[in-house]
Amino acid sequence: MLKAIYPGSFDPVTMGHWDLIQRAEKLVDHLVVAVLHNPSKQPTFSVAERAGFLRELTSAYPKVEVVTFNGLLVDLARQTNAQCIIRGVRAFSDFEYEFQMALMNRKLHTELETLFLMPKEEYSIISSRLVREVGSMGGDISGFVPDPLKDRITRRLLNPSEIG
Structure with missing residues (x-):
């Protein structure tokens, strides 16, 4: 059974993330979508x-499990018995960073592989940072985030002190 982890901060989840989840889910027997808690960042x-x-979003996908984690990704891989990590690469500039991370993860966990997936072309410009910037200034984030989440994400970006 091939188990993979798709880690990220997902702050907020974008169409690029959603596209990769749907693509990865077709390639593996079990996909763990892992939401990172990074105490050094102040997420929205x-x-x-x-x-x-x-x-x-993934409720209709029985092969997908969503978890939260902090610490090293390789430790989560060991805990979940995952054999590979799924990472999205939007542009060549992403690849250099992701390549370094893949090599470090392999050094820390020699049995762990990294699979790089590219999102659909129309999502290659989307990042959570850009969604936060556009949304916080009142811009329309339609098409950048999954439609069922758009209103809630927009509301928070316009009112950062609002508690979900």
Whole structure:
């Protein structure tokens, strides 16, 4: 059984993330979507909110499990018995960073492989950072985030102090 982890901060989840989840789910027997809690960052959405968004999106996908984690990804891979990591690469500039991370993960866990997937072309310009910027200034984020989440994400970006 091939088990993979698709890790990320997902702050917020974008159409690029959603596209990769749907692509990866077809390639593996079990996909763990892992929401990172990074104490050195101040996210717009709490870990629980981000995981909730992803659980809502993936509820019709029985092979997909959403978890939260902090610490090293290789430790989560060991805990879940995952054999590979799924990473999205939008542009060549992403690849250099992701390649370094893949090599480090392989050094820390020699049995762990990394699979790089490219999102659909129309999603290659989308990043969570850009969605936060556009949305916080009142811009329309339609097409950048999954439609069922758009209103909630927009509301939070316009009112950052609002608690979900």
